[in-house]
Amino acid sequence: MTGPRRGDVVVGSGVLDQVGELLADRRRVAVVSQPVVADAYAATVCSALDAVRVQHELVLMGDGEQAKSLATVEDLCRRFARGGLLRNDAVVALGGGVVGDTAGFAAAVYHRGVDVVQVPTTLLAQVDSAVGGKTGVNLPEGKNLVGSFHRPVAVVADTRTLTTLPEREYRSGLGEVVKYALMPAGTAVAALLDEKTDAVLGRDPSVLSSLVRACVDIKLAIVDADPEERTGVRATLNLGHTFAHALETAGGYDLYHGEAVAVGLVFAGALAEALERIPAVDAARYRALPASLRLPVTVPNGDVLDREALLALIRRDKKAKGGITFVLPGARGLETVDDPPLAALHHAFDAVGVGG
Ligand SMILES: NC(=O)c1ccc[n+]([C@@H]2O[C@H](COP(=O)([O-])OP(=O)(O)OC[C@H]3O[C@@H](n4cnc5c(N)ncnc54)[C@H](O)[C@@H]3O)[C@@H](O)[C@H]2O)c1
Known part of the structure; x- marks a missing residue:
């Protein structure tokens, strides 16, 4: 199983725009996020992708454990398809563990697997969920019951994003x-x-x-x-x-x-x-x-x-x-x-x- 290796995990203050360079060879990218996170950080990620002339679209999902569901995965995959995302394109998961797990799993199954870059914006996601390669969603019968191992090709953890997290x-x-x-x-x-x-x-x-x-x-x-x-x-x-x-x-x-x-x-x-x-x-x-x-x-x-x-x-x-x-x-x-x-x-x- 490939990556990420240490060098593929960028950690630092103000590193969000490095998403652009990391994906510069891609044709198209779907940026999955939640409204509160997207309001604060999607513009930086999207302009970094613009700077390297990569097509992109922002795909928003809901907040909380109930949004970490197969219904959301279906919704994300259908929107990837309508946006024309192909096998060699990529998904960016911009958010906490809920976005990372759900978008990561959607990336694992869409077209039988497209690359994902995890861009964690909570402390838990930066130190834990974004780097282990576990993705998945909940069922009414229990948490994280459906999922897969799908390691990100890169992780970009910008510690400046942690300043807006609720205490x-x-x-x-x-x-x-x-x-x-x-x-x-x-x-x-x-x-x-x-x-x-x-x-x-x-x-x-x-x-x-x-x-x-x-x-x-x-x-x-x-x-x-x-x-x-x-x-x-x-x-x-x-x-x-x-x-x-x-x-x-x-x-x-x-x-x-x-x-x-x-x-x-x-x-x-x-x-x-x-x-x-x-x-x-x-x-x-x-x-x-x-x-x-x-x-x-x-x-x-x-x-x-x-x-x-x-x-x-x-x-x-x-x-x-x-x-x-x-x-x-x-x-x-x-x-x-x-x-x-x-x-x-x-x-x-x-x-x-x-x-x-
Ligand atoms: N895959 C794994 O290995 C793994 C490991 C641990 C936990 N998890 C999963 O992670 C999930 C929990 O993740 P979490 O704790 O990051 O919660 P979360 O993703 O629900 O985020 C918490 C809240 O903070 C908001 N938010 C995120 N970033 C923000 C920012 N920078 N500024 C302001 N608000 C922001 C989110 O919109 C959300 O409302 C659980 O579903 C858990 O099962 C997965």
Whole structure:
């Protein structure tokens, strides 16, 4: 499977117009976006394509998880067809993870696959969804149930676009950044979070460029080692996610994805400590780091939650192969751990304020 390689991922402040050079050899490009993102950034992308004389059209889609659907994919593909998009043309996905996943999947299936350039405009999309090659949409029966691996030929992550993100959306993205900081390869990310906390919270585009670059490098190395999630290497990216998914599925807790991941990281640290995989001082870091970025470290109103019900949801997590599987730190780095003893799980539930 090809690209993107490190050099095909452009990260920086004000790099949006590089989309033009990257697609200069194309005949026609469909730029898929959402109204709020297009209002702010489509003009820059379209004039960069004009400058290299590439035909283009803007194709808008809806906002939110309900727009990440097969109906939207059909609508996008029909509009590609009406606009005359051919096999060797390309799609640009300009937006957050919803646009990236949906337009990426439409590109994967239109004409049996046309190239896509991901232009992520949320922090989550820049450090996570735009660079892994996973695309897909939701069904009423569940999230991300239909999709394909379709790696972008290039990624353009302009950190200046992050300045217009709603505050909570931005901070939620930091939950994924903290995940990288806690990974064995995450020392550069951790150093930036520790030393430049205020600049990170204040969205300084040049500090964010270093931060996003460091996260992307970790993700690319892991995805290159296991592009289609077959060997278990890619599963390490799910650090903090088992508990986060259970919280999200349980619903009603008003947590954004990255916020749920932040709590999930606290849970993973406490679980690893209870299993004597890491010392208490390391587990403390799993709480201190998200807290320093003003991310939640306990579940809001978690005392009313039922631990057994959450464990049942974890057992049903599609990434678990039956039983309960967590990605946990330990002496050999991150590993999957199956069916930890109940006493250790209760210690972790205590740590995130769930149940009694
Ligand atoms: N493919 C993957 O590997 C992968 C990984 C993680 C998450 N995801 C998916 O990503 C999706 C979540 O993505 P998200 O968190 O980016 O949310 P999102 O795409 O819904 O974007 C959040 C909101 O911010 C708006 N927005 C985007 N960029 C903006 C900007 N620069 N300024 C102002 N507003 C802007 C969007 O219009 C939207 O309203 C989920 O569907 C999730 O399943 C995919």
